[in-house]
Amino acid sequence: MDKIxxxxxxxxxxxxxKIKKVTNNEILIAKKMRDIMNKAPGVGLAANQIGILKEIVTVSFVDQNTKNQIEYSLFNPNxxxxxxxxxxxxEGCLSLPxxxxxxERSEKITLEYLDEKNSLVKKQANGIEARILQHEIDHLSGKLFVDYLSSLKRNIIIKKVQKFLKNKK
Ligand SMILES: [Zn+2]
Structure with a gap:
């Protein structure tokens, strides 16, 4: 579980x-995901992307207004x-290098998730944050950004990924 x-x-x-309760185990997975995400580097990661089928997402991005780096983990985001x-x-994706x-996505979303203390958080997100969250939460249901494209374009991109990975070896 340490490779994308x-x-x-x-x-x-x-x-x-879905996670029943956020325990140390989930927090450790999120910590590992944050390391992998930051090393890649990427602005978000879903647990599926490292082979863990749990509803965990991590994000890390620069806030457009404050210019601060924002990083957090979401459990059972909805x-x-x-x-x-x-x-x-x-858009890009670490799984399609x-x-x-x-x-096209919504500019603003309202979502709920559990934080590391197992508390339910309800929040609104817009701009880049809303973009990243929609992309990552899609991953948890097995959906990739290329699914919004025509099957022709999708297949071309997936073939290009194979080629890219082959040349990288
Ligand atoms: Zn992705």
């Missing part, structure tokens, strides 16, 4: 399981509402 999985690894297509307003932004595509 790449497409077409089937674990990326599986649904992660988006409860999406703004009608959509924005198109270029070196590939990017413009994806």
């Amino acid at each position: 999985l790449f497409v077409p690894n089937p674990l990326l297509r599986q649904k992660a399981n 988006i409860i509402s999406y703004s009608k307003e959509k924005v198109v932004m270029e 070196n590939q990017f595509a413009e994806i």
